[in-house]
Amino acid sequence: MRRLTVAPNLALATLWADMLTQGGFDASVQRAYASSIAGEVPPDQCLPEVWVMNDEQLEPARTLLDQLRHAPHRVWVCPGCHERIEGPFEQCWSCGAAMPA
Numbered sequence: 001m002r003r004l005t006v007a008p009n010l011a012l013a014t015l016w017a018d019m020l021t022q023g024g025f026d027a028s029v030q031r032a033y034a035s036s037i038a039g040e041v042p043p044d045q046c047l048p049e050v051w052v053m054n055d056e057q058l059e060p061a062r063t064l065l066d067q068l069r070h071a072p073h074r075v076w077v078c079p080g081c082h083e084r085i086e087g088p089f090e091q092c093w094s095c096g097a098a099m100p101a
């Protein structure tokens with residue numbers, strides 16, 4: 001197992017691990033409950049970490065995580081008029097069709 005990154009909180013660590021899992025990686029959250037022993041370890045060691053199971057997954061997982069963390073907007077193509085939609089929109093601005101699930 002290799003440590004991929006440290007997350008600022010458990011919710012984000014869980015979200016990233018879920019997204020990586022959906023992306024085909026064996027990702028897991030470690031030290032998720034370390035806050036219960038806060039005071040016994042330095043604060044920077046209490047943060048949740050995201051780990052990948054296989055060493056060879058480390059770099060591709062890091063690449064995917066970077067994309068997830070830095071992607072400013074979604075991009076999708078309208079199923080109705082094939083307009084390319086960028087941004088936090090869930091409806092096509094051209095024909096009003098809903099974003100596909």
Ligand SMILES: [Zn+2]
Binds near residue numbers: 080081094096
């Ligand atoms: Zn449309």
